[in-house]
Amino acid sequence: MDYKRVTLFAGHYGSGKTNIAVNYAFKIKADGHETVIADMDIVNPYFRTKDSEKELNEAGIRLISSEYASSNVDLPSLPQDLYNVIDDKSNYEVLDIGGDDRGAYALGRYAESILKENDYEMFMVINKFRPLTKDVESTLEVMNEIQTACGMKFTAIVNNSNLGDETTAEDVLGSLSYADDVSKATGLPVKMTTVDMKLYNELKDEVDGIFPLTLQRKIR
Amino acid sequence: MADKVLMKGNEAIAEAAIQAGCHHYFGYPITPQTEVAAYMSKRMPKIGGTFLQAESEVAAINMVIGVASTGKRVMTSSSSPGVSLKSEGISYLAGCDLPALVVNVQRGGPGLGGIQPSQSDYYQSTKGGGHGDYHNIVLAPASVQEMASLTVKGFDLADKYRMVAMILADGTMGQMMEPVSLDVSDVKTYDKPWALTGTECKREHNIVNSLYLQPEELEIKNFERYEKYKAIEENEVMYEEYLMDDAEVCVVAFGITSRVAKNAINEARAKGIKVGMIRPITLWPFPKKPLAAAADKCKAFICVEMNMGQMIDDVELAIRCKKPVYLCNRVGGMIPSPEEVLAKIEEVGGAE
Numbered sequence: 001m002d003y004k005r006v007t008l009f010a011g012h013y014g015s016g017k018t019n020i021a022v023n024y025a026f027k028i029k030a031d032g033h034e035t036v037i038a039d040m041d042i043v044n045p046y047f048r049t050k051d052s053e054k055e056l057n058e059a060g061i062r063l064i065s066s067e068y069a070s071s072n073v074d075l076p077s078l079p080q081d082l083y084n085v086i087d088d089k090s091n092y093e094v095l096d097i098g099g100d101d102r103g104a105y106a107l108g109r110y111a112e113s114i115l116k117e118n119d120y121e122m123f124m125v126i127n128k129f130r131p132l133t134k135d136v137e138s139t140l141e142v143m144n145e146i147q148t149a150c151g152m153k154f155t156a157i158v159n160n161s162n163l164g165d166e167t168t169a170e171d172v173l174g175s176l177s178y179a180d181d182v183s184k185a186t187g188l189p190v191k192m193t194t195v196d197m198k199l200y201n202e203l204k205d206e207v208d209g210i211f212p213l214t215l216q217r218k219i220r
Numbered sequence: 221m222a223d224k225v226l227m228k229g230n231e232a233i234a235e236a237a238i239q240a241g242c243h244h245y246f247g248y249p250i251t252p253q254t255e256v257a258a259y260m261s262k263r264m265p266k267i268g269g270t271f272l273q274a275e276s277e278v279a280a281i282n283m284v285i286g287v288a289s290t291g292k293r294v295m296t297s298s299s300s301p302g303v304s305l306k307s308e309g310i311s312y313l314a315g316c317d318l319p320a321l322v323v324n325v326q327r328g329g330p331g332l333g334g335i336q337p338s339q340s341d342y343y344q345s346t347k348g349g350g351h352g353d354y355h356n357i358v359l360a361p362a363s364v365q366e367m368a369s370l371t372v373k374g375f376d377l378a379d380k381y382r383m384v385a386m387i388l389a390d391g392t393m394g395q396m397m398e399p400v401s402l403d404v405s406d407v408k409t410y411d412k413p414w415a416l417t418g419t420e421c422k423r424e425h426n427i428v429n430s431l432y433l434q435p436e437e438l439e440i441k442n443f444e445r446y447e448k449y450k451a452i453e454e455n456e457v458m459y460e461e462y463l464m465d466d467a468e469v470c471v472v473a474f475g476i477t478s479r480v481a482k483n484a485i486n487e488a489r490a491k492g493i494k495v496g497m498i499r500p501i502t503l504w505p506f507p508k509k510p511l512a513a514a515a516d517k518c519k520a521f522i523c524v525e526m527n528m529g530q531m532i533d534d535v536e537l538a539i540r541c542k543k544p545v546y547l548c549n550r551v552g553g554m555i556p557s558p559e560e561v562l563a564k565i566e567e568v569g570g571a572e
Contacts, residue, residue: 013255014228014397045251045335046395072334072553129226129399131235132262163226163399 003028004121006086006093006114008107009158010150011125012133012142013043013099016160020125020194021096022052023213029061033092036085039065042076042106043098062091078106086110089117100142101149111151124154124188128161128178129171136181143186156191157183158211167195169202176207224401229367230255230394232402233297233323233387234263236368239404240375242293242321243269246283248276248302251335252391253325256297277302281309281322288318289428291415293375297323299391300341301332303349310384311350315430317414317445319378321371322356323387325394328553336553337391339475340527345388346504346534353442355449357385357456358503360474364398370501372404377456379410381448388503390526392476392555458501459510463489467496469569470514472535473524474500477556481524484561493569503531508538515539520568524548524561 007024009017018041025037037056039049049056050069057063064079085093097107114120124143126133133139147153161175172195179190192211195203200212227235234256237245245260257273264271274280280296287294298306303324313320326341328334341349345358357377359370367389374385419425432438462482464470473481478499488495498514500507514521520543523532529547536545548564550556 014226014231044395046391072328072336127226129224131225131227131231131402132259134225163224164397166224166399 001027001031003031003033003092004119005089005117006095006120008095008097008114008120008122008152009125010097010104010107010122010146010154011099012127012130013103014130015099015125015127015133016162016194017099017125018047018049018096019213019215020158020160020211021094022049022056023211025056025061025094026059028092028094029059034090035094036062036064036091037094037096038079038082038085039063039069039096040078040082040106041096041098041103042078043100043103049096076106082110086113097150101145104146104150107150107152115152120155122152122155123158123191124156125158125160126179126182128175129163136178136185139182140185154186154188157186157188159190159193162194162196167199169199172199172203173206224399226397227364227400228255228395228397229361229364229389230325231259232364232368232400233371233389234259235402236371236404237295237321237375238263238267238269239402240293240372240407241409242295242375243267244287244292244294245270246272246274246280246287246294246296247298248274248280250299250302252327252337252394253297253299253323255394256323256325277305278309281306284320284322285309285312285316285318288313288320289316289416291412291417293321293379295321295323297325299325299327300329300338303341303344307344307350309350310356311348311352311354312430313384314350314354314356315352316428317382318384318428319382320384321374321378321387322384324389326388326390328551334553335391337393337476337555338526338551338553339390339477340530340551341388342503342525342527342530345386346506354445355383355504357381357383357452357505358388359385359458360388360501360503361393362475362478362499364393364396364400366501367393368400368402368404372407376408379408379412381452382414383448388475390476453505456502457505457507457509459507460499460501461510462497462499464496464498464514466494467514467517468519469493469495469565470511470518470521471495471497471524471561471565472500472511472521472531473497474503474531477524477526480556480558481561483558484565487558487562488565488569491566493565495565495569500531506534506538511535511538512540515542519543521545522548522564522568524556526550526555
């Protein structure tokens with residue numbers, strides 16, 4: 001795969017950004033690049049990149065996360081190392097942005113240096129089974145709010161349409177036209193369609209840009 | 221059957237409330253329930269409803285009293301410290317016999333406590349919270365689907381009995397995502413001749429009030445209310461039994477801990493331990509009868525709770541202390557693991 005130096009995942013909250021970001025970081029690392037993943041979520045108090053800390057450490061991926069993530073401190077704080085990581089061009093970086101425009105505000109303070117370097121991919125993660133992004137119109141609304149909040153434009157789309165554990169191959173195939181419609185309306189390519197690992201074999205010949213996910217989860 | 225969508229528990233409550241005809245929401249943000257308000261703020265303007273972020277929890281609950289007086293469906297939501305602030309208003313709703321839905325997505329306490337999940341508001345929800353002799357109907361969902369269906373049920377019961385129905389969830393239930401079907405074709409509506417809708421000079425005016433100048437009148441009002449509560453205890457108890465037919469050990473758990481317990485029970489069954497579960501869905505009215513019946517068959521009970529042992533009192537009362545009741549708990553925002561529950565089941569189940 002071809003990577004930009006900085007990859008950002010943003011989108012509606014609950015669209016699956018964190019899980020995709022973690023899986024994407026594993027992929028970059030497996031392809032032989034020094035990789036850093038940064039948790040820039042200032043919105044979600046519960047399910048965080050930090051939940052995969054052990055697996056990331058074992059893979060040799062550096063995790064940058066607020067020292068308050070997954071604790072009882074309800075502060076929208078950002079990790080202090082974030083500036084020097086974004087400026088350190090020897091690493092590949094995956095940035096996990098918080099949900100909606102509220103989460104994307106935090107990106108604004110780093111946008112200038114990312115735009116200046118101009119070696120980034122900013123993915124909009126979409127899921128047609130989320131009620132507030134169930135069609136093209138509502139998805140575009142969320143996209144525009146995020147772009148306005150962070151001062152950066154999306155460069156590509158990740159179709160992460162899923163119903164959690166109950167997702168079937170038909171659900172994924174049925175979401176392709178929705179992703180295409182979002183693509184047409186925005187002029188952005190659908191670079192990945194993500195599926196749970198258990199659906200990968202069934203769908204790998206039918207879906208372009210398929211990207212298998214191993215789910216991280218906190219509780220059963 | 222409606223198509224399924226993927227939702228957070230908090231969003232499921234909000235959407236189900238709208239589907240149930242609640243077009244008035246008053247709240248104040250607090251982790252881990254903020255998505256209820258966030259969702260309402262997006263949806264209400266699109267359906268011509270009211271979303272209002274009040275200046276405080278106290279203001280929000282008083283706005284709920286206002287709308288409830290007009291007979292419209294209305295709700296508020298918060299997390300533990302915010303519900304404490306709302307408790308005065310909840311008592312006033314009870315004293316005025318007003319229907320409303322109050323959602324508590326619990327976090328660790330007491331005080332500001334923390335933002336991680338907890339079940340330590342069991343006493344507050346089921347034994348009052350506010351002052352005076354009153355009950356809330358308390359519903360404890362254990363899935364995102366139930367967050368939606370019990371919200372619809374809560375509005376129904378609140379209207380039917382003119383009282384507060386409370387959804388008692390926890391931070392994990394609020395934050396977790398699951399597929400959910402928002403099929404709410406069973407929404408019932410009720411005549412509300414008591415509501416303040418304007419007399420148009422065609423009827424006597426209605427009064428909504430909780431102040432009684434004569435103690436005799438207030439006593440009668442309290443007696444009447446407890447007649448109503450008795451009917452609710454007879455007719456509205458909800459619970460789920462899991463593998464109870466041959467169970468020798470009965471686990472009692474609600475909400476998120478019942479899911480953890482289910483995993484532990486399955487593992488214990490694989491090891492040959494005869495264990496089952498009674499999961500109260502209504503915490504008030506409490507499922508006393510099935511627990512009393514289980515006490516005749518089982519040798520022991522285990523309460524799995526994310527508090528220092530609150531529901532355990534109701535279990536002991538329900539079974540009249542016939543059998544020992546053990547506690548398996550974590551607190552402060554910690555969730556018991558299936559392994560911890562399994563260890564307790566093995567300890568109790570093996571102790572002949």
